[in-house]
Amino acid sequence: MALALFMIGCQNSDNQPINIGILHSQTGTMAISEKAVIDATLFAIEEINAKGGVLGRKLIPVIADGKSDPEIFSIQAKRLITVDKVAVIFGCWTSASRKMVKPVVEHYKSLLFYPVQYEGMELSPHIIYTGAVPNQQIIPAISWASEHLGKRLYLVGSDYIFPRVANWLIKRQAALQGIQIVGENYQPLGSNIFSTAIAEITRLQPDVVINTINGDSNISFFKAFSESSLTSKTTPILSFSIGENELARMNPDKMTGHYAAASYFQSIDSEANHKFVKAFKARFGQNRVLSDAMEAAYIGVHLWAQAAELVGSTENSNILFNLRSQSFAAPEGIIGFGLNSQHTWKHARIGKVTADGQFDIVWKFEKMLRPNPYPLKILSDEAKQLTDVLYDRWGLHWAAPQAE
């Protein structure tokens, strides 16, 4: 008997909880998007804890507020790693914040799970990218738009790294597929002045507007759009950074008929997704919605836990190695982990905004797409040159100075 107790004692000797860092903006312009991602991350953690945690250890979330400021993200990342001793960080939304956190996690050999679709051109051994890269979102979406909406594109975006690189790529793609870019407009993150852009769009009459505006600037943009003579019928907008959460903050009337590209929409009709949505709403409220980044964050936590459980350790190098054979029955469908790319195999979908603030999935690529952070045969040197130029132009920042 004593022997049995002793053995049980041994098994439970190392069951201290594991600190898990969650690093997102709870305040500032990105809070509208990021607060929901925090909930999705917590939701996954709670699911895992409900099943006994990882390796018999409970996960303790430590939430840090990046305050929509890349510098603060960097500071908070350092604090989470050195003070809170977190095993892993789930966080960041904007590429600007990720680019600031990247050197920190690399320096401390920590691990960041990044849940947002982004511009690619990056491959940090200490970041796991669970959001889509351009070849999984932008390129299929532009291909689809050129086929279904027209070949004259107008590009509007926030003035920071993601829209700039995305649009640079779109221009490359346009050349290959005979697409015409009729105009381009960038506004600083948090800006609510889109009169120039709307005026240009009205004047140029593109077939489709490609929107890479991030955060609550979208509210101003769509407001301005709807207040103009433009409609979703004549000039549909295809957004890359708008999901269900952003929709919920906007007037659905102004959004109906526009499009968004994402791997995940809450409206996906699958058993796994129904279960996911139902459980999330039961936990956080029936009026809550789920979005692509939230699903990617949820995937990230589960992938990490799955790898840690399989490898029997929360050691980052072990987890990274083990992730190579991981797949996951995600709400968006099966996803896999890229063999040597730190990215995930994802699905590509186009959703059309419905009156109830959801997306009607109008197109889906039939299988998941292999992640390729350097698509269209772009060389990493070329990409680096582009991003370096931008970085220098913004005064050694990853975003243009914000509007006052």
Place this chain on the structure above:
Amino acid sequence: MRRFIRFSSSPIRYRVVAALFVVVFLSAISISYFTFKQFESSMIHQAVEHMADIRNNRIHDIRTSIQKSIRDNERFSTLPAVIKDLSNHNPAEYSETVSNSPIHNAIDQQGEYYDLHDLFIISTNGNIIHSMGNEVDARTNLLSGPYKETQLAKVFRQAMQMLQPQISTVAYYEPSSEAALFIATPVIHDNKILGVTAVQINWEELHDTLTSITGLGESGEVVAGILKQDKAYLAPLRHMPSAELDLEVTMGSSLAGPIQYALQGDVGSAFDKDYRDIDVAAAWGYIPELQMGIVVKMDTEELLEPVEQMKSITLIIVAGILLIAVFIAYLLARSITAPLARLTDSTLRYAEGDISVRSTFRSGDEIGQLATAFNVMADHLEEYNREIRTKNLALIKAGEVLEQKVCERTATLAAANEEIKSFAYIVSHDLRSPLVNMKGFTGELEYTLKEISELTERIEEKLEQRDRKTMHRLIQEDIPESFSFISTSVAKMDHMLTAILTLSRLGRRELHIESIDLKPLCDEILATLTHQIKQTGTTVELNTLPVIDNDRIVIEQIMNNLIGNAIKYLALDRAGNISINAESDDNGITINVTDNGRGISEEENDKVFQIFRRGKHQDVQGEGMGLAYVQTLARAQNGSITFESEENVGSTFSVFLPLNSNFSNKPEV
């Protein structure tokens, strides 16, 4: 409880064996149970982990191999020869005849270098402008030709649309007559899309990578499966003759759980049933490149064979331990009981009198101590015994001395007694003659006095009155009075002498032994005393009176005296009560006569048996010789007379007469 008592009184060796057996049995069983459980869970854990490891490796191998093909194809898509070939392609001039241009030869060389099954160069409008394998698909159009529904056509279109490499699923490819998959990559040059290069990978090659059953024992295998609609198509790689993906399993069915999990994108490991409905330990995973689920599995039976072996080994070990335990217990018990048995044997021999016995058992343990204690005790007892014997010898010696003294004294006493007896006889006998003379001569003197008196009567008148009166008083009164005193004394003396003579004769009388029934004897005596008994209202109780062998006269004398005395000395104030009984035992007979008479006062005790002594009660007639006679008679037979008495309460006189063995000792004369 009773059982326990019965157990605790059973031999030590059984108890030791039983106790050790129980203790060892329980501990062996519990320890081996825990060890076995530990082993079993570790084996199960290991088995599952082993499956998971192989699964990880297989997935990694396949993915790496496909990744390599993707890279190879990418390299082809950037080959100047390919770019040149595609750039030169003019759809208008395109014919379905095979051209054997030097460019193609160069490309084929590369393809062979990369060991590709087939390599395709496809123009943007779907013309296969070159196929290294040159199968029937060569120079057909993938958008409009006969193979537009193939996986090759599909990945071509996808690569063109997605502008990125595309991998097809595994499917039967008609031109090659086998299952194959394709990887297509767009050829992008100078901001233009020129076409697509595609490589063909035969399923068999991948299948070879998967088929490896290294580390999967006898029953292990890798199962690959793909999902089409709601059905899984499996290629079991070992237990089925065909490597085609042609084993159909409906998703949601109870069979082949692991592959179903795998096809849902799950990664895991567990014990489950496989497609053959056999229990297996399985690890499953998903290969995104092939949209393929794989299951690495081994039959539970084989995996847990060591557990089964362990089970039997454990049982054998437990049985062995028990046997050894019983054997040790037996030895242990014997090491305790054997010395005890030896010691018991020694003790018994000692008890039977062999006091020289010593335990030869030597040991420092408790039994050794007991043996030593036994020896010490035996030593002490022997010494003690020797002392007693020495003392006994001394006593015997002293006894002998005493005996001799007693003999001497007895002889002396006998002599003295004899002297007294002869003295008594002489006195009584010899004193009689002078007494007879005194009696005779006294009569002579009386006669003479009568003559003198007659004479004096005649002369009386002659005398003066005063003289006559004196003379008359002297002759008629004083002298006869003296004569009367002398006669009385002589008669008394004669009586006494007769008594002494009788007494001395009694002591020397020769006994005539006969069988005497005491009861009628006593009755006769009582009959002679009827008068007195009636007078005094006495009740006489005759108790058990046996038949004895003795001299009738002696017994009559004794009983006469005792009963007579009892009646003589009854108390006047109460009814007499006399009880006579006799007890005979091995030594002789004791006759008791008890009365409730006057009793004997303490100061008279010493004088009871003296001759001529009588109690202080002068109203009772007697010569004071009765008890003296009884004593003499009893002693003449080496017997005795004793009494217990209390004044005014009563007396018990007890005569003890030894058995007639003593009669051989004739009373000395």
